[in-house]
Amino acid sequence: MLSESHKRGFCKFCKEKGVQCDKKKPRCSECVATDKSCGGYDMGHIFINVDSSGPPATWNRGQSAQKHLLLDLASQPATSPPQHLDMLAASLPSTSDAMSLGSVDASKAILALANLADLHHLVELFLDLYLRRYGPGKTVVDPLTAGNECGGWRLLLPSWLGRSEILDTAIGGMVASFIGAQYQDVALSNHGGNMYLNALQMVQKALPELGASERKHLLATTLVMSSTELFMSNGGGSSQLTHIEGATRLLNLSLDSMDLEELHIYIVNQGLFEAISSRRCYPCSSSGFRHLARQIYSVPRANHNDLYFQWCERILPLPNILNTADTVVSSTAPAPISAVLAILDDLATLEQAIAPWYELLQSSMSTPWTFPAAQVSTDSVPFPLQFTSIEACTNYCLYWISQLLILEARQMVYARLPPSEIPEHNTLQPRISEYASLVCRSVQYCAHNTSYAATENMFLPLDVVSSYYVRQGDHERVSWCISAFARMSLEHKIGFAKKKMEMVGVRIGDSACDPEVLPDRLEYRFAQRCRTHRQSSPGASAMALTGPRTALSSGEPCSVSSGLRKSRRSACTLGPVQGSVLGFATQPNDRPTTAHAAAPRTRPAAAH
Numbered sequence: 001m002l003s004e005s006h007k008r009g010f011c012k013f014c015k016e017k018g019v020q021c022d023k024k025k026p027r028c029s030e031c032v033a034t035d036k037s038c039g040g041y042d043m044g045h046i047f048i049n050v051d052s053s054g055p056p057a058t059w060n061r062g063q064s065a066q067k068h069l070l071l072d073l074a075s076q077p078a079t080s081p082p083q084h085l086d087m088l089a090a091s092l093p094s095t096s097d098a099m100s101l102g103s104v105d106a107s108k109a110i111l112a113l114a115n116l117a118d119l120h121h122l123v124e125l126f127l128d129l130y131l132r133r134y135g136p137g138k139t140v141v142d143p144l145t146a147g148n149e150c151g152g153w154r155l156l157l158p159s160w161l162g163r164s165e166i167l168d169t170a171i172g173g174m175v176a177s178f179i180g181a182q183y184q185d186v187a188l189s190n191h192g193g194n195m196y197l198n199a200l201q202m203v204q205k206a207l208p209e210l211g212a213s214e215r216k217h218l219l220a221t222t223l224v225m226s227s228t229e230l231f232m233s234n235g236g237g238s239s240q241l242t243h244i245e246g247a248t249r250l251l252n253l254s255l256d257s258m259d260l261e262e263l264h265i266y267i268v269n270q271g272l273f274e275a276i277s278s279r280r281c282y283p284c285s286s287s288g289f290r291h292l293a294r295q296i297y298s299v300p301r302a303n304h305n306d307l308y309f310q311w312c313e314r315i316l317p318l319p320n321i322l323n324t325a326d327t328v329v330s331s332t333a334p335a336p337i338s339a340v341l342a343i344l345d346d347l348a349t350l351e352q353a354i355a356p357w358y359e360l361l362q363s364s365m366s367t368p369w370t371f372p373a374a375q376v377s378t379d380s381v382p383f384p385l386q387f388t389s390i391e392a393c394t395n396y397c398l399y400w401i402s403q404l405l406i407l408e409a410r411q412m413v414y415a416r417l418p419p420s421e422i423p424e425h426n427t428l429q430p431r432i433s434e435y436a437s438l439v440c441r442s443v444q445y446c447a448h449n450t451s452y453a454a455t456e457n458m459f460l461p462l463d464v465v466s467s468y469y470v471r472q473g474d475h476e477r478v479s480w481c482i483s484a485f486a487r488m489s490l491e492h493k494i495g496f497a498k499k500k501m502e503m504v505g506v507r508i509g510d511s512a513c514d515p516e517v518l519p520d521r522l523e524y525r526f527a528q529r530c531r532t533h534r535q536s537s538p539g540a541s542a543m544a545l546t547g548p549r550t551a552l553s554s555g556e557p558c559s560v561s562s563g564l565r566k567s568r569r570s571a572c573t574l575g576p577v578q579g580s581v582l583g584f585a586t587q588p589n590d591r592p593t594t595a596h597a598a599a600p601r602t603r604p605a606a607a608h
Contacts, residue, residue, distance in 0.1 A: 032162045119172055123157050126175035129182050130154060132451035150273075150394065150457050152303040153223065153266040164217035166206060167224070170199035174228040178452075181231060181493045189232075196228050213253035220263055222247035226270060233495035235459075236277075244274050248283060255292055262301045268293065269312050273460050275319035276405070277467070279326055282319040290316075307361055307395050314353045315402050321346045325409040328416060340416045347406050358399055365392040368442070384444040390454045393445050396438075397461040404435040404468060432468075439465045440477075443484050452492050 011028050013036050014021030021028050030036075127133065157171055176192030179185070203221055206212055222243050229240035248271045251264065268284050275282035284293065297313040325343050328335040366388045374382040387393040411428045414421075439461045447455045466481035489495045 122175050131453045166202040167217040167221050170221045170224040174224050178231040213250050214257050219250050235496045260299045264296045277463050279322045281323045285316050285320040305391050311398050325413050329412045335416050340413050343413050347410050381441045385441045394457040397442050400435040400438045401461050401464040407432045436465045447488050
């Protein structure tokens with residue numbers, strides 16, 4: 001049995017188990033061997049002469065430990081934080097600011113940033129900021145259960161440390177980039193960028209090696225680097241897409257020889273979300289991948305949002321169906337009736353697969369509701385939806401966008417059929433519009449004064465809806481969606497690539513993020529996108545810029561409303577209130593009956 005004096009400086013796991021700890025950082029050898037999260041080092045005993053009045057000498061790690069210290073120690077003073085960190089304490093937001101990071105202990109933050117060698121500490125700080133773990137016992141202050149967000153794989157980061165130098169370097173680059181963005185610390189952000197480039201070079205050298213596709217740490221590295229692009233304000237850009245495609249190729253090459261784990265689920269989901277957004281073919285959406293998908297989604301997970309993963313598995317065929325539908329509609333040659341009918345059959349099959357999932361969702365999570373009084377704001381919908389949790393909001397939004405995309409694809413291919421073969425053509429557009437409206441009414445719950453972990457749950461739903469409004473030629477609602485993205489960018493100090501929503505120059509501190517200015521700057525780009533769509537989709541008259549508006553009357557029944565609790569109050573159509581154009585046909589009910597509520601608009605029609 002080891003004495004207490006021998007245990008000084010041990011990690012928490014080794015201390016509790018009474019085993020020898022070699023004190024390697026970021027993970028000791030024992031934790032690496034047993035695949036445990038290594039943490040809880042007693043930092044006070046790592047220093048020599050801790051009771052001395054002078055500055056303590058740092059613990060001198062051996063050569064065997066140095067290979068795990070991937071952050072550049074040579075560039076950092078040994079006894080004092082870098083000069084640029086002296087101003088960090090004063091620049092930290094105050095605790096009185098509801099949107100601030102002030103509840104994070106400032107001295108702890110500075111210590112972590114100054115001691116860049118402690119990668120484990122840096123990862124913990126990243127998770128604190130990412131999840132807003134500021135409550136007692138590091139509880140999340142959002143209405144979000146940590147790990148249940150769509151980016152829940154980031155909770156696995158502590159257990160990934162020490163697996164490989166490449167992965168550790170990539171993780172260091174990702175967390176440094178994110179923390180640097182949150183604190184507006186240019187030096188730390190640049191350090192994260194340099195580590196990212198180092199990891200990229202390591203990956204390029206490792207990939208040609210024999211058996212590279214079988215190394216899980218390389219697969220995890222692609223996931224981390226894709227996230228780094230997002231935190232470096234390049235989300236949606238070509239660099240992030242390169243990592244996503246590379247991860248998909250590595251996954252397909254390794255499936256026959258690699259044991260499946262939770263990592264593989266997130267790799268599949270990452271590619272799935274990008275493919276839904278871009279409407280591109282996705283290898284994992286093919287029918288031949290279906291059996292492997294079942295195995296992947298069946299592996300044990302730390303993330304317990306089962307409904308979220310069930311939706312991902314069921315919706316997996318959607319990207320390829322959308323791509324096929326787009327090809328048929330944009331073709332100048334008449335499409336064979338058999339091809340159109342095959343698409344309709346695939347859409348019907350997908351609908352049938354989602355239906356029982358939606359019933360389970362309704363029975364497991366309360367349906368959304370809204371408050372009786374309208375909210376008057378230029379950047380908010382008048383009756384935003386309320387949910388019991390971020391998880392509930394995410395799952396309902398995922399259902400709504402899947403229905404929107406299925407119904408819209410059906411409407412598109414109907415144009416290639418004789419009118420006699422289109423029994424419900426006149427009923428699709430109101431339902432599609434309502435699904436889009438429901439997503440817009442959900443944005444505020446997930447993305448206003450919430451953590452980045454909560455906000456990113458809305459990236460895909462809002463992207464799908466904004467692209468739908470582009471195809472509709474709905475200028476005002478596209479502007480509202482882009483402004484919503486801009487507000488997210490401002491609040492979290494992380495922008496998107498130029499390609500994302502055609503937002504030019506959206507970067508940290510850039511005035512292009514201003515929600516009041518951005519829509520005007522995008523008007524000409526929006527017109528270009530609409531013209532491009534009309535040229536590529538000549539048969540889709542409903543998608544033309546001059547096509548019909550999506551605002552609908554409030555008295556029309558709709559099957560979409562069946563998932564929302566009915567109210568005793570009668571419906572009413574709302575107009576402008578105190579100068580704010582609401583643009584809605586909805587009910588101010590305790591629970592919305594969503595009588596085709598149109599999406600919000602940020603400005604009066606006369607202003608456009």
